[in-house]
Amino acid sequence: MQNMIKDIQLAKEMVCEAGKQLLREGLVARTWGNVSVKVSDAQMIITPSGRKYDDLCPDDMVLVDINTLKYQGIKPSSELKLHCEVYKTRSHVGAVIHTHQMYASIVAAAQRDVEVLLPEHQLILGGKVIEAAPYALPNTKKITVETAKSIGSTNAALMSNHGVVCIGTSLEMAFDVARTLEAACAYFIQSEKKKQLV
Amino acid sequence: MSTTAEDIILNAGNYFEQVSSGYKTWGHVKVVQVAVRTGKQSYICSIPGKPIETWSHEDVLSKATTSSDLLGRIFAKRKDVQVILLTEQEYAAQVKETIPPILDDQAQLLGVTVRVAKGIDDITHALSGRFAAVMVNGRSICVGANLEDAYVAAQLLEKTSKAFIEAKALGGVKSINKIEAWLMQKFYQLKYSKEASKNK
Numbered sequence: 001m002q003n004m005i006k007d008i009q010l011a012k013e014m015v016c017e018a019g020k021q022l023l024r025e026g027l028v029a030r031t032w033g034n035v036s037v038k039v040s041d042a043q044m045i046i047t048p049s050g051r052k053y054d055d056l057c058p059d060d061m062v063l064v065d066i067n068t069l070k071y072q073g074i075k076p077s078s079e080l081k082l083h084c085e086v087y088k089t090r091s092h093v094g095a096v097i098h099t100h101q102m103y104a105s106i107v108a109a110a111q112r113d114v115e116v117l118l119p120e121h122q123l124i125l126g127g128k129v130i131e132a133a134p135y136a137l138p139n140t141k142k143i144t145v146e147t148a149k150s151i152g153s154t155n156a157a158l159m160s161n162h163g164v165v166c167i168g169t170s171l172e173m174a175f176d177v178a179r180t181l182e183a184a185c186a187y188f189i190q191s192e193k194k195k196q197l198v
Numbered sequence: 199m200s201t202t203a204e205d206i207i208l209n210a211g212n213y214f215e216q217v218s219s220g221y222k223t224w225g226h227v228k229v230v231q232v233a234v235r236t237g238k239q240s241y242i243c244s245i246p247g248k249p250i251e252t253w254s255h256e257d258v259l260s261k262a263t264t265s266s267d268l269l270g271r272i273f274a275k276r277k278d279v280q281v282i283l284l285t286e287q288e289y290a291a292q293v294k295e296t297i298p299p300i301l302d303d304q305a306q307l308l309g310v311t312v313r314v315a316k317g318i319d320d321i322t323h324a325l326s327g328r329f330a331a332v333m334v335n336g337r338s339i340c341v342g343a344n345l346e347d348a349y350v351a352a353q354l355l356e357k358t359s360k361a362f363i364e365a366k367a368l369g370g371v372k373s374i375n376k377i378e379a380w381l382m383q384k385f386y387q388l389k390y391s392k393e394a395s396k397n398k
Contacts, residue, residue, distance in 0.1 A: 026223045050393025075397045102223040109300040109361040110368035162302045193367040
């Protein structure tokens with residue numbers, strides 16, 4: 001793994017700052033979304049459940065065992081199972097972010113896969129299609145399994161009627177994937193609009 | 199209490215300015231009137247028609263919830279509502295039919311569907327069990343337990359409206375089961391929204 005953050009305190013600071021960045025970039029609102037980084041083969045640091053990003057400090061971030069889901073401190077994000085599933089099935093992944101970003105939400109509300117039309121987007125997203133996982137209620141086994149499956153060999157998946165999950169070897173890469181996916185979704189929507197005009 | 203309520207109204211413009219940058223991709227929300235409950239049967243509101251950045255003490259009116267106007271009717275019917283925002287929104291203004299549950303965050307925070315109120319007599323029905331409604335005149339009503347909640351409702355209404363309209367190019371939205379949407383709203387209201395204070 002390229003960028004595993006082994007210093008737990010540093011990882012907490014990075015995850016805390018990443019949560020605030022989600023908010024600043026309009027990728028989430030309120031307490032929605034979540035961020036994690038892997039700190040060892042068996043542990044990750046993740047944002048807490050239901051807390052406002054602006055009120056968080058690094059010590060509020062939660063250390064979770066990826067295999068047992070046991071944690072120390074306050075309650076972790078309710079989406080922790082999805083994060084753990086991604087880390088368990090993809091050893092190269094160092095960071096996971098879950099967002100409710102605008103253009104991806106439009107495609108997710110239509111339950112469509114994203115056709116990634118531009119080569120530069122394909123390069124960052126890791127494929128020509130970003131799949132939409134079938135709808136399932138939040139925090140259920142179905143949403144965890146189906147979303148992790150839909151990522152496939154790419155770096156993201158839509159969660160139908162919900163949001164997206166983006167992965168990377170590092171937090172920077174996961175954010176880059178989220179921003180690129182947003183641009184790819186906007187481009188895809190515009191392209192579909194043009195088809196209707198022809 | 200009414201001094202605090204007046205502060206909320208007079209500082210609302212600064213607050214919206216401060217937090218709106220995070221929502222820049224969600225569509226444009228312009229708040230044209232703010233009302234704050236001051237008692238069981240009383241509220242204060244900004245006078246309509248003046249830009250929010252110019253509001254001063256003289257622009258705040260005291261009213262009773264027994265008044266037959268739009269704001270009075272909502273406060274009288276909805277005891278849980280402390281703040282009402284009257285807004286003009288880019289995408290919500292284009293909504294002419296009920297938006298079904300299409301996004302989880304919509305269902306959790308706004309309610310199962312977003313209704314279009316046909317007129318002032320219909321507004322409390324349109325808002326029943328919900329925190330936002332669109333009006334046929336193109337304006338929207340967003341409510342909450344405080345200014346922050348009401349403003350998030352406005353932003354989420356805009357995101358939901360944008361998704362509903364733009365998804366037409368993709369073959370239209372596929373909605374969530376209404377019972378599941380209702381369950382999500384209850385879970386959000388009764389459990390998740392309380393974690394901010396409990397999970398420390």
